[in-house]
Amino acid sequence: MDVLLTPDEWTAVYLSLKVAFWATFWSLPFAILTAWLLARTRFPGKGLFDGLIYLPLVLPKVVVGYILLLTLGARGFIGQYLDAWFGIKLIFSTAGATVAAAVVSFPLTVNAIRLALEAVDRGLETAARTLGASRLDVFISITLPLMLPGVLSGALLAIASALGEFGATITFVSNVEGKTRTIPLAIYSATHMPDGDAMALRLTVVSIVLAFGSLLLASLVDRRIRVLIGRT
Amino acid sequence: MIEIDIRLRRPGFTLEAAFTAPEAGVTALFGRSGAGKTTIIQAVAGVVRPDAGRIVVKGEVYFDAAARIDLSIERRRVGYVFQDSRLFPHLSVESNLRYGERRSRLSHKPIGFAAVVDLLGIGHLLGRRPHTLSGGERQRVAIGRALLSQPRLLLMDEPLAALDEARKAEILPYLERLRDGMGLPILYVSHAVDEVLRLADVVVALRDGRPLAIGPVADVMSRPEILPVIGRFDVGTLLECVVSRHDGDYALSTLTFAGGELRVPQVAMPIGSAVRARVRARDVALALARPEGVSVSNLLAARIEAVRQQEGPYADIELVVGETRLAATVTRESVDRLTLRPGLAVWAMVKSVAVESRSPDFGGPG
Numbered sequence: 394m395d396v397l398l399t400p401d402e403w404t405a406v407y408l409s410l411k412v413a414f415w416a417t418f419w420s421l422p423f424a425i426l427t428a429w430l431l432a433r434t435r436f437p438g439k440g441l442f443d444g445l446i447y448l449p450l451v452l453p454k455v456v457v458g459y460i461l462l463l464t465l466g467a468r469g470f471i472g473q474y475l476d477a478w479f480g481i482k483l484i485f486s487t488a489g490a491t492v493a494a495a496v497v498s499f500p501l502t503v504n505a506i507r508l509a510l511e512a513v514d515r516g517l518e519t520a521a522r523t524l525g526a527s528r529l530d531v532f533i534s535i536t537l538p539l540m541l542p543g544v545l546s547g548a549l550l551a552i553a554s555a556l557g558e559f560g561a562t563i564t565f566v567s568n569v570e571g572k573t574r575t576i577p578l579a580i581y582s583a584t585h586m587p588d589g590d591a592m593a594l595r596l597t598v599v600s601i602v603l604a605f606g607s608l609l610l611a612s613l614v615d616r617r618i619r620v621l622i623g624r625t
Numbered sequence: 626m627i628e629i630d631i632r633l634r635r636p637g638f639t640l641e642a643a644f645t646a647p648e649a650g651v652t653a654l655f656g657r658s659g660a661g662k663t664t665i666i667q668a669v670a671g672v673v674r675p676d677a678g679r680i681v682v683k684g685e686v687y688f689d690a691a692a693r694i695d696l697s698i699e700r701r702r703v704g705y706v707f708q709d710s711r712l713f714p715h716l717s718v719e720s721n722l723r724y725g726e727r728r729s730r731l732s733h734k735p736i737g738f739a740a741v742v743d744l745l746g747i748g749h750l751l752g753r754r755p756h757t758l759s760g761g762e763r764q765r766v767a768i769g770r771a772l773l774s775q776p777r778l779l780l781m782d783e784p785l786a787a788l789d790e791a792r793k794a795e796i797l798p799y800l801e802r803l804r805d806g807m808g809l810p811i812l813y814v815s816h817a818v819d820e821v822l823r824l825a826d827v828v829v830a831l832r833d834g835r836p837l838a839i840g841p842v843a844d845v846m847s848r849p850e851i852l853p854v855i856g857r858f859d860v861g862t863l864l865e866c867v868v869s870r871h872d873g874d875y876a877l878s879t880l881t882f883a884g885g886e887l888r889v890p891q892v893a894m895p896i897g898s899a900v901r902a903r904v905r906a907r908d909v910a911l912a913l914a915r916p917e918g919v920s921v922s923n924l925l926a927a928r929i930e931a932v933r934q935q936e937g938p939y940a941d942i943e944l945v946v947g948e949t950r951l952a953a954t955v956t957r958e959s960v961d962r963l964t965l966r967p968g969l970a971v972w973a974m975v976k977s978v979a980v981e982s983r984s985p986d987f988g989g990p991g
Contacts, residue, residue: 520711522698523670524725524774534724538715 398595404571405579406599412487412575413555416494417548420502424551425544428506449561450500458564461493466565489566490573494555502551509543510536542618549611553604576600627652627778627810631668631678631688640664640675640834646827648683651804651811653821653842656831656854662814665831666780669812670705671698682777683810699728704771704779704809708786710763712755718766719751725774734775736807741769744806745799761792765799772803778810779803785820793820800824818859822846822903822981830854843901847952852941861905862952863981868898880980884947888922889978901981909953910974911942913963923975927951929967932960940965944973 398406430436431443449457465472465483475481483489513536521531537544559577566573568582580596583589630643640661646652654662667673669680671687674695680688682703687696704725712721726738742748745765755763764784771779784800785793797820804811804824815821821828821842828845830838832854838845843863845851852860866880866887876891880902887902894900916924927944934940940960942953951973959965 514711516707516709516711517713519672519698520705520707521713521724523672523701523703523705524770525699525702525728525730526724527697527699530728535713 398599399592401570402579402592402596402599405574405576405596408487408490408571408573409556409575409603412490412494412558413552416491416498416555417502417551419491420495420499420551421544421548424499424502424506424547427503428510431503432507432510446503447500449497454497454558454560455564457497458493458561461489461496461561461565465489465492483566485566485569485572487572490562490575493561493565494558497558497561498551498554501554502547505547505550506540506543509540509547512543513539542615545614545618546611549607549614553607553611556600556603556607576603626681626683627669627812628679628681629665629669631665631675631680633664633668633673633675638834642829642831642834642836643678644829644836644839646810646812646829648810649808650826651813651824652827652829653825654812654814654829654831655816655821655825656837657816659833660831660854661834662816662831663782664834666705666782666812666814669701669778670703670780671696671701685777702729702775702777704774704776706764706768706771706779706781706784708783710755710760710767712758712763712766712770714755716755717751718747718753718755718758721755721766722747722751722770722773725770729773729775731775734773736772736775738773741772744802745769759792760788761795764788764792764796768799768803772807772809776809778812781811781813783814783816785815785817797823818846818855819981822863822901847950859905860952860954861903861908862950864902864904864949864951866900866902868892868894868896868900871896880978882947882949884945884949885925887975887978889980892980903979903981904951904975905977905979906941906952906954908975908977909944909951910976911953911955911959911963911965912972912974913969915972916974919974921974921976923978925951925973925975927971927973929965929969929971931967932965934960944971946973 427446463469465475467473467476467482467484472483475483481488483492517535517539518531521535526534557577558575559581562573562575563578568574568578574582576596576599580593583593583596626648627646631640633640642661642665654665656662664673668675669687675688675690677690679686686694687701688694713724716724722738726734745768747762747765747769750758750762750766758766768784785796788796801824813824825842827840828842829836830845830851837854838848838851843865847862864882866882868878869881869886870879871891872878877888878892880887880889880900882902889902892900925946927946929942930945930950931943932940934957938956939954940957942955942965944951944953953973
């Protein structure tokens with residue numbers, strides 16, 4: 394193992410993968426629900442809701458991190474209760490880094506899923522209902538499988554973007570080795586060390602490999618599923 | 626009995642339809658596009674909600690605006706066959722067929738999987754994916770899927786419209802089997818005269834969201850008021866006939882109807898079989914005296930019942946042959962030249978007869 398990277402670097406890589414995976418895992422159900430609300434329902438204030446969902450995409454990530462700090466931080470108006478009632482401390486923790494990655498990648502995931510959902514032929518859903526399926530049944534048996542390529546490519550996109558998260562993470566949960574120091578933060582730290590050039594370079598290569606790999610995987614999975622559901 | 630009495634208003638379109646359809650056999654909703662045919666069966670399925678009215682199928686109230694009843698789509702138990710099949714692309718043919726069957730809440734399923742697969746001839750397709758099927762195969766699977774959901778009635782929305790003539794000819798016998806063998810009421814939407822004549826028992830002719838004529842197919846399709854739906858080219862008379870003789874030497878058959886006989890190219894049905902013969906009005910020519918030396922073999926002694934001058938070059942002549950009415954179209958110039966008028970005895974020369982089989986050779990066990 395040590396041949397390629399130092400133990401510190403492996404820690405950062407491992408932490409990055411862990412944070413990206415769990416951030417995506419936990420945000421996926423919410424992303425599907427949000428995409429469904431945006432694509433299929435009408436409610437008052439939908440425009441505002443739509444804007445709010447996409448806000449993290451256009452805001453400076455440092456601002457997103459700072460807002461997280463204000464809300465979920467130790468003295469934040471949600472954070473203090475998380476600590477008092479559940480003993481959950483997000484600050485300086487891997488859980489906090491996961492939250493930051495999830496929030497930042499959320500709009501990308503929602504967008505990918507929403508596009509997939511809008512592409513599902515609603516005529517098929519009507520047909521399923523005439524065959525005796527309830528709305529929920531139709532969603533699970535017809536809509537979800539048909540939007541699966543979009544969900545999976547959205548998830549891979551979320552993982553890729555979570556791997557690259559920097560601004561929100563460092564602002565919200567700081568740069569703690571082994572807890573919040575993901576690959577981008579480790580590279581940033583390395584560039585501030587007198588002899589960190591080699592480390593920064595190695596982690597940069599790792600970043601490129603991971604990003605490229607997830608893109609490749611996304612298109613592979615997409616093609617596989619399209620063949621499977623006959624949408625070639 | 627299927628009672629439909631609905632009103633529905635949309636920008637630029639008003640539907641006001643009230644009729645009852647029998648509990649067995651095919652009721653065709655016939656009309657041009659935009660007449661409201663599809664909207665009616667969408668309302669029966671619950672896909673479209675009428676503004677007012679009632680829909681009752683075999684005693685079960687699907688919709689009643691006054692009583693605020695609106696059964697959800699999945700609880701209506703209608704088998705809906707769409708023009709575009711709508712097979713689920715991510716499921717195999719067999720899973721498509723089983724989709725509705727699995728969701729049926731009946732403990733005893735009267736329509737069996739094997740019977741449907743056999744009826745529609747789709748046994749060899751079960752393992753395939755929908756996108757590998759031809760248009761005709763797809764539509765047969767869609768019909769099977771609808772049947773296996775154990776429906777109380779079948780709704781068919783122009784199931785043949787997206788298919789070419791060869792595919793239509795491939796599916797029609799299956800639809801006839803379905804009609805004759807399943808004992809399931811079918812509401813069949815179509816704008817094609819030949820389909821309606823071949824399949825329907827009862828016709829509801831629609832125009833601009835309103836029924837123009839309702840009744841048995843032979844009656845409705847012969848009425849002059851549905852001319853705007855059928856179009857002048859296709860207007861004609863439907864004669865209920867019996868095959869009375871075969872003439873093997875000339876490969877001709879003789880059909881007998883109330884009032885006369887028709888000689889037609891040999892039909893592959895035993896003597897005594899009931900067939901429908903369709904005579905287009907433009908294929909009937911008139912003569913004041915019995916014509917001699919003409920090649921037309923069907924000469925019928927007739928009396929003119931009514932003459933209706935139309936705009937343009939044509940006039941509609943209503944004839945009586947024995948007990949049967951027959952429509953003829955001649956030019957207005959001919960009406961004046963021959964002084965055609967009600968009460969006049971004439972000879973009707975029938976140039977062409979189309980036999981619409983009720984195909985007993987495909988008849989199912991029912």
